[in-house]
Amino acid sequence: MRRDWGEDEETRGLDRRLVRRVLSYFRPYWRAGALALGCIVAGALLGLAPALVFRALIDYLGGADPAFGPLAVLVGAGIAAAVAGGLIGLGQSYLEERISQGGSSSTCASRSSIGSCTSRSASTPATVRAR
Numbered sequence: 001m002r003r004d005w006g007e008d009e010e011t012r013g014l015d016r017r018l019v020r021r022v023l024s025y026f027r028p029y030w031r032a033g034a035l036a037l038g039c040i041v042a043g044a045l046l047g048l049a050p051a052l053v054f055r056a057l058i059d060y061l062g063g064a065d066p067a068f069g070p071l072a073v074l075v076g077a078g079i080a081a082a083v084a085g086g087l088i089g090l091g092q093s094y095l096e097e098r099i100s101q102g103g104s105s106s107t108c109a110s111r112s113s114i115g116s117c118t119s120r121s122a123s124t125p126a127t128v129r130a131r
Helices: 016-047 049-061 066-098 102-108 125-130
Strands: none
Touching: 016 049, 016 066, 049 066
16 A cells, blocks of 8 residues: 655654754743652552552451451551542642643733633623623
């Protein structure tokens, strides 16, 4: 099957200038990107917590004389890990959205009037009066 594109050109590796140019677009967001990457790692580690808690619960309940105190601690640890994982996921989503929007949410939050954050395609005061 014949294609129209790229058959005559030789296969090339990554162009360093192009990589530098692409990475330069992400330079203003490197802190948020590093924090989002940290959230991904922390979320993955907290994703292991339920399995570890269940293993500890099974080992503890399979023992000779299980008491309520350590059992409550294990269940509490599982719930705390689930809540922490959810909060970290929420923070990760916020950071990713902030990066993808180019920081526009921070400029709207710092403005004093709500109307200044609307898009240009929104109705102007003149069109509102005409209705």
